[in-house]
Every structure is written in structure tokens, then in C-alpha cells.
Amino acid sequence: MALTSQDIARVANLARLELRPDETEHTLRQLNGFFALVEQMDAVNTEGVEPLAHPAAVLGQVALRLRDDVVTESNQREESQKSAPAVERGLFLVPKVIE
Amino acid sequence: MSTDLHDLSVAQLAAKLAAREVSSVELTQHFLARIENNAGLGAFLATDSEVSLAQARAADARLAAGERTPLLGVPLAHKDIFVTRDFPTTAGSKMLENYRSPFDATVVTRLGVAAGAGMVTLGKLNCDEFAMGSGNDNSAYRPVQNPWDTTRVPGGSSGGSAAAVAARLVPAATGTDTGGSIRQPAALTGITGIKPTYGRCSRYGMVAFASSLDQAGPMARSALDCALLLSSMAGPDPDRDSTSLDLPALDYATDLIATGAANTGTAPLKGLRIGLPAQFFGAGCSADVLKTVRGALAEFEKLGATLVDVSLPLTELSIPVYYVIAPAEASSNLSRFDGVRYGHRAAHYTDLTDMYKKSRSEGFGDEVTRRIMIGTYVLSHGYYDAYYLKAQKIRRLIAEDFQKAFTQCDIIAGPVSPTVAWKIGEKSDDPVANYLADIYTLSSSLAGLPGMSVPAGFGEGGMPVGLQLIGNYFKEAQLLGAAHQFQLATDWHLRQPTGI
Numbered sequence: 001m002a003l004t005s006q007d008i009a010r011v012a013n014l015a016r017l018e019l020r021p022d023e024t025e026h027t028l029r030q031l032n033g034f035f036a037l038v039e040q041m042d043a044v045n046t047e048g049v050e051p052l053a054h055p056a057a058v059l060g061q062v063a064l065r066l067r068d069d070v071v072t073e074s075n076q077r078e079e080s081q082k083s084a085p086a087v088e089r090g091l092f093l094v095p096k097v098i099e
Numbered sequence: 100m101s102t103d104l105h106d107l108s109v110a111q112l113a114a115k116l117a118a119r120e121v122s123s124v125e126l127t128q129h130f131l132a133r134i135e136n137n138a139g140l141g142a143f144l145a146t147d148s149e150v151s152l153a154q155a156r157a158a159d160a161r162l163a164a165g166e167r168t169p170l171l172g173v174p175l176a177h178k179d180i181f182v183t184r185d186f187p188t189t190a191g192s193k194m195l196e197n198y199r200s201p202f203d204a205t206v207v208t209r210l211g212v213a214a215g216a217g218m219v220t221l222g223k224l225n226c227d228e229f230a231m232g233s234g235n236d237n238s239a240y241r242p243v244q245n246p247w248d249t250t251r252v253p254g255g256s257s258g259g260s261a262a263a264v265a266a267r268l269v270p271a272a273t274g275t276d277t278g279g280s281i282r283q284p285a286a287l288t289g290i291t292g293i294k295p296t297y298g299r300c301s302r303y304g305m306v307a308f309a310s311s312l313d314q315a316g317p318m319a320r321s322a323l324d325c326a327l328l329l330s331s332m333a334g335p336d337p338d339r340d341s342t343s344l345d346l347p348a349l350d351y352a353t354d355l356i357a358t359g360a361a362n363t364g365t366a367p368l369k370g371l372r373i374g375l376p377a378q379f380f381g382a383g384c385s386a387d388v389l390k391t392v393r394g395a396l397a398e399f400e401k402l403g404a405t406l407v408d409v410s411l412p413l414t415e416l417s418i419p420v421y422y423v424i425a426p427a428e429a430s431s432n433l434s435r436f437d438g439v440r441y442g443h444r445a446a447h448y449t450d451l452t453d454m455y456k457k458s459r460s461e462g463f464g465d466e467v468t469r470r471i472m473i474g475t476y477v478l479s480h481g482y483y484d485a486y487y488l489k490a491q492k493i494r495r496l497i498a499e500d501f502q503k504a505f506t507q508c509d510i511i512a513g514p515v516s517p518t519v520a521w522k523i524g525e526k527s528d529d530p531v532a533n534y535l536a537d538i539y540t541l542s543s544s545l546a547g548l549p550g551m552s553v554p555a556g557f558g559e560g561g562m563p564v565g566l567q568l569i570g571n572y573f574k575e576a577q578l579l580g581a582a583h584q585f586q587l588a589t590d591w592h593l594r595q596p597t598g599i
Contacts, residue, residue, distance in 0.1 A: 003476075007476070008472070010479075011472055011475050011476045011479065012472065014475050014479060015430060015434075015459075015471050015472060015475040016434075016437070016452070016455040016456050016459055017456060017459055017460050017463075017468060017471065017472070018456040018457060018459075018460040019460070019468075027468075027469065027472060030469060030530055030531075031469070031472065031473065031476070033530075033531050034422065034473065034530065034531055034534075037418065037419050037422070037531060037534070038419040038422070038423060038486065039419075040415070040416060040419050041416065041419050041420065041423075041486075041489050041490060041493060042489075044413070044416060044489075044492075044493050044496070046489060046492035046493060046496070049492040049493075049495055049496060050492070050495060051488055051491030051492050051494070051495065052491050052492070052494040052495035052498060053311065053491055054311045054342070055297040055298070055311065055498070055546065055547025056297075056298065056342055056547075058495075058498050058546070058547065058572075059296075059297070059298065059344070059547065059572055065337055065341050065345075067337065067338050072338065076201050079201035080201050080440075081440075082199055082201070083197070083198045083199050083441040083442075084439070084440055084441055085438055085439070085441075085442070085443075085444035086444065092439050092440055094439055094451055094454070095448065095450055095451045095454055097450075097451050
């Protein structure tokens with residue numbers, strides 16, 4: 001099945017990306033080329049096969065590791081905010097969302 | 100052979116430092132000058148001589164105090180995907196231009212001078228944006244040139260690491276490998292690199308691409324040098340990375356030296372069964388690469404190894420499986436770049452959603468955008484089962500096929516890349532052509548197996564060819580040992596590009 005330009009617009013919105021109209025056409029062509037490759041997967045019989053999300057599952061290291069619920073980090077707010085685009089009084093600034 | 104400092108291996112430099120024949124400051128100055136004189140290669144994204152020299156002085160102080168550890172005072176550089184406090188971290192993206200991390204990646208800390216093995220950081224190395232690419236032409240800053248032919252790519256995504264090691268601008272470098280990003284650039288530039296078992300090195304502080312695949316590893320000129328670095332890089336990081344393996348790091352280098360000395364002159368690899376998957380030696384691989392790889396395998400036979408035929412029937416399927424799973428994980432990981440806490444924010448926007456969209460579209464390059472689109476699509480409602488879940492099922496079959504093959508052999512071997520390095524720009528607008536060239540590295544990544552690239556000779560245009568060795572889980576020492584024996588018997592890894 002081939003993607004349409006509506007699919008591209010829908011996915012771009014979900015991914016919070018903005019594509020220019022000429023980019024949409026180009027992306028559509030490239031993604032359809034790519035999904036032709038992906039369709040090869042249909043030929044594989046995967047009935048009864050458990051999905052493998054992570055190599056840890058075959059490494060036998062499946063137990064989720066927990067650490068003690070204690071504070072291990074010191075306050076590094078200033079350093080963490082050094083690379084922020086807009087900060088005021090220790091807060092990240094974003095455009096107004098609630099009128 | 101010339102005895103310039105930059106021609107020496109990590110092991111040789113460490114010995115000179117330990118004997119106090121050279122200081123870490125002198126080494127650092129020497130390599131910084133070489134980096135500056137070869138800036139045209141584009142291997143580095145950041146250097147800072149003050150920071151590097153301060154680290155070198157600290158290493159010299161440890162040496163003066165009598166400390167003798169295997170890497171103390173030896174310089175290296177990090178792929179710009181590892182976050183560093185003392186250097187900017189861009190991940191090769193405009194999104195993170197001028198970003199400064201408040202902390203160091205675990206691998207950086209473990210190798211570093213403040214609390215680790217004592218290596219001096221010379222700077223940050225160019226890479227494909229967010230480690231997505233096979234030619235380093237997806238760097239948002241500039242492409243990297245291959246030192247063997249500056250009109251060609253060095254491979255990717257750890258292309259800056261590979262070019263810097265091959266040009267002897269650094270004795271060693273770190274890289275990361277999600278679908279081949281250590282092995283393929285190592286092959287294309289004639290150096291040695293190893294991707295350990297998934298989870299062997301901590302991912303803490305590696306800018307995330309595909310979390311179930313990303314793995315750090317060393318890149319250097321020999322297996323012995325890789326072993327020295329890996330011994331310090333690896334090991335559990337239980338409080339920082341929940342997927343780091345609960346296995347101690349081994350002293351890979353001492354083992355290599357011991358077995359190397361014990362075996363010289365005999366058939367050191369007697370009993371080693373090397374499996375050759377038919378699917379790695381088919382029509383998809385160019386003749387020059389096949390011939391070179393077969394030549395290297397004949398050398399392994401001389402060393403006592405036996406070659407056996409094995410089958411990895413889903414090799415071709417590893418391409419769509421990887422390019423569904425990795426973008427799916429990337430689309431999730433890269434959602435953190437929203438222009439709020441760090442990274443690029445657009446100058447003009449109408450509201451919050453518009454700010455997200457404009458910031459992300461301006462900050463991400465074409466390939467990253469494409470992969471986020473693919474990932475978002477395959478995870479979206481109605482397509483998840485057909486693509487993402489299906490890919491995960493085939494991923495398990497691929498992992499099982501490897502285990503079947505490993506009942507017949509100890510190590511699997513084949514080419515790393517179907518061709519030698521191609522011309523810069525040749526594939527830049529053909530993503531599928533780039534994806535297809537990853538065929539020999541993707542399956543072991545999906546399974547989480549360790550793999551390495553070892554210089555095997557030269558192909559078309561006098562360009563380097565790499566031999567890939569894939570081991571079973573946790574078998575890094577076996578891979579490094581086999582590669583070390585090969586390098587004791589051959590000199591492909593000692594060949595140098597001319598003019599640098």
C-alpha cells in the first residue's frame with residue numbers, strides 16, 4: 001500500500017514537524033520507496049513468535065533492576081538550565097497556553 | 100617505520116609515558132597540532148587546548164606520583180554523541196548547537212582523568228546527526244573526508260572517530276554502534292573497532308538514538324588497543340543505566356598479550372571454528388571486497404582456524420526490520436527536543452504547538468526528519484501490528500538464527516560493508532541505497548551480539564576493506580583474541596594513508 005500526502009500531513013502533525021509543500025512531495029516519494037522495502041516482511045511467517053523488544057530478553061537479564069529510592073543527585077538547576085532557550089527565575093519559559 | 104609520536108599505538112604511548120620518556124602534556128600538544136594541521140578532514144567538531152592541557156597536567160601529576168595504569172596520560176577523542184561537561188555536545192545536529200551538558204557520560208568518566216583511567220580528551224568528533232547515517236554526510240556541520248581518499252566518505256555514523264584514528268590525529272577514539280556505526284566506518288578507513296554485546300558499556304550520557312540497539316565501543320588501530328580501552332569503558336552502571344549488563348569488565352588486553360606470547364610460532368587459532376554465512380558472500384557484495392575478505396579468511400586458516408558454512412536466512416530481512424525498529428525508537432527518543440529545556444527554539448511562532456513544530460523542523464536535518472516520520476508512522480494507530488510488532492517478531496527469529504549458527508561455529512565472519520568507501524555526495528539523496536549498504540551489520544545489532552571490524556586489505560581504488568567478526572553474547576575476549584592473532588601475522592592494520 002502507498003502512503004498519501006494526507007498520511008504525510010497526519011504523521012508530521014503527530015511528530016510535531018512542519019514540512020514545506022515541496023518537502024511533503026519529496027518525503028512522500030522517499031517514504032513510499034522505503035515502505036516497498038518494508039513489505040518484504042510480509043513474506044515471513046511469524047505465527048506464534050513472541051515479539052523481541054529488547055536483547056536483554058535473550059541475554060537472560062530480564063529482571064528489572066531497582067535501586068533504593070533515595071536522593072543521589074545534588075541540585076544542579078542552574079547548570080541544567082544553562083542551555084535552555086528561555087529561563088526566568090529558575091523556570092523554563094513557554095508561550096502562554098491558558099488564557 | 101617512522102617513530103613519530105603519532106605513529107605509536109596506545110600501548111606504546113602508555114609505555115613511553117610510564118617510562119617518563121614523554122609527558123602527557125607533550126603528547127597532547129603534539130596531537131593538538133596535528134588536529135589543527137589536518138582540520139580540512141572535518142573530523143573534529145570541537146577542541147579546547149586549555150581543557151586538554153589541564154587534563155594532561157593532571158595525568159602527568161598522577162604519573163609523577165608513581166601511578167602506572169595502562170591508559171594513564173594517553174590522549175583520545177570522543178564521538179560527539181557522548182555528553183561532556185568540558186566540551187560542547189552537538190550530536191552532529193543544529194538542534195544542539197552550543198549545548199553544554201551538566202554532566203559527563205559514564206564512558207567519558209571511566210576513561211577520563213578526573214575519576215577514571217586517566218586518558219586526556221583532545222576534543223569531540225564529527226558524526227552523522229544523532230548517529231543516523233552511513234557516510235557521515237548527514238552531519239549538520241560538515242561532511243568528514245576519508246584520509247585514504249579525501250573525495251570519499253569515511254563511513255558513518257562514527258565517521259569523525261574513524262577518520263581521526265586513520266589519519267593518526269588521535270591514538271584512539273570512542274564510537275557508538277546502533278546498526279553498524281563503529282564497524283562500518285572502521286572498515287572504510289582501515290582501522291579496528293569493536294561493538295560489544297548490547298549492555299556491556301553504559302549508555303548513560305550517550306545521546307539516545309535507538310535505545311534497544313545503541314552500544315558504545317572503542318575504535319583504534321589494533322585489537323590490542325581496542326582491548327585496552329574496552330577494559331576501562333565496560334562494566335555495570337546499575338544506578339545510571341537499567342540495561343547495563345550485570346557483568347564485570349574483563350582485563351581484555353592482559354589476556355591478549357598472554358595468549359599472544361604463548362602461541363607465537365604455533366597454530367594459535369587451532370580449534371577455532373569460523374562460520375561463513377552464505378548470505379554474506381552473495382551477489383550483493385562487490386568482487387573486490389569478497390576477494391579481500393576471502394584472503395583474510397585464508398590467513399585465519401593458516402593460523403589454525405577451520406572454516407565452516409553456516410546460514411543466516413533472514414539477513415536481507417534485517418534491513419526492513421532494523422529500519423522499522425530503530426526509527427520507531429528514535430521518534431520516541433527525539434520527542435524530547437521540543438525547544439523548551441535545551442536545544443534550538445525557533446525565533447517566530449504563534450503558539451506552543453507551533454513553537455514545537457517550527458523548532459523541531461528548523462533543528463533537525465533531512466535524514467533525522469525522515470526517520471522520525473517513519474517511526475511515528477509505524478507506531479501510529481492501525482499500523483503498529485503490521486510494522487512495529489511484525490518487525491519485533493522477525494527480530495526474535497534473527498536472534499534465534501544466530502544461536503543455531505553458533506552451534507556449528509565459535510565466530511561468524513564476513514564482510515562489514517558490501518563496497519569500499521564511496522564518493523562524498525554519491526548517495527546523499529537516496530536513503531534506501533544507504534540502508535541497503537548496512538546489510539552485513541544490522542542482523543548482529545538486532546540480536547545484540549558483539550561484532551568487530553578488522554583491517555583485511557585493500558579493494559577498488561586502493562581503499563581499505565574490513566573483515567567482520569561476530570561473536571556470541573559476552574564473547575568480546577574471543578573476538579579480540581582472534582583479531583589480535585590475525586594482526587600478529589599480518590600488517591594490514593599498520594598501513595597508513597599517504598600525505599598525512
